[in-house]
Amino acid sequence: MDEMGRFRQALVTWVAGGAGASAAAGEARELTGGGVRTVVLVEGSSDQVALEALATRHGRDLGAQGVAVVPLGGATNIGRFLDVCGPAGLGLPLAGLCDIGEERHFRRHLERVGLGSGLTCAGLETLGFHLCVADLEDELIRALGAEGVQQVIEAQGEMRPFRTFQGQPAQRDRPVEHQLRRFLGTHSGRKALYAQALVEHLDLERVPRPLERLLDHV
Template identity: 85%
Template sequence: MRFSLALRAWAAGGAESGAAAAVARELADGVRTIVLVEGSSDQVALEALATRHGRDLDAEGIAVVPLGGATSIGRFLDVGGPPGLGLPLAGLCDIGEERHFRRHLERVGLGSGLTSAGLRTLGFQVCVADLEDELIRALGADGVQQVIEDQGEMRPFRTFQGQPAQRERPVEHQLRRFMGTHSGRKALYAQALVAHLDLARVPRPLERLLAHV
């Protein structure tokens, strides 16, 4: 979505930010909600779940924007939120990064003394501990290993399990770490795991976020 790319360039600052701001402002009329997520795997998971429900977020004017890390939330709120475009916002973060979201949402005037419940009311959901962990618990270790098998990566996973640092760890921890070992693997498995989810067992943060938007 052009709007998402423009918003990211605007938030990044630098020489191109002025032109990016102009593009974002021009396209903002077609945007109903900005959904701020930590990374591309979160974006892929949300969009994949929407597809399973017969929804096209882009066509609905919902811009899912990866921050490239939770500490960037302030810049994105400045350009997309009340200080900037003033568009409706929602989001998803890991529990370890919740404090960054709370602080900056309060700074731009979207709440005061926010609790986890207050964040949910605003449309910001928190994963425990992160989205990969949520998806692994939803599918179960056996289900996730079946997905790995389907992706043709069971041999690399078994090799990973055999590493000295991994041998004594629970399989759920091994699965979570495995997904982050190569660039692009988190996004690959975000889509694959959501595709295999029983829709009655969708992780609550993901389910609530999709329902909110």
């Protein structure tokens, strides 16, 4: 496991508490001294994959640059990660990405740990925390267009499962963009798979704003 992988694992163990938390905190602090300079807090692994894939397309290796992209395992965990990474913990520079529906969790806990007050969306962006309009999948679908996303699905060899999904009674009358968004989340691992594939097919002039602004920030 590389340094950033060890750091992510140490953070998760520290946040979880219990018998291993003290040792994990020590390892996280050691790794911070050894090169971790910024922590990017994202909701899930697909957000991590997308940001790292976009960085690669720009010729950047975030890990080598000391940027640790850490999935929270859900937006409601943001408070515990801010406690260990923020001013009262490791004291590292922070940034992040979340869905607009989860923005209240990020805003409330950023204010609680002293990283702002009365934060607006613009204020969050100034801190380095960016909002997806619905979620990252929605952002990528709009950037590529429905036809472009279906080309990626075809390249992944999953057009037949997608057509079967479209034929389900609950999906038949829905817009194709909605069908695509639901399909990308239908089983474990598919979101991350397509986060990588969709970013790799993006026109770099049409990168979703929150993803582009976040990468620029770090």
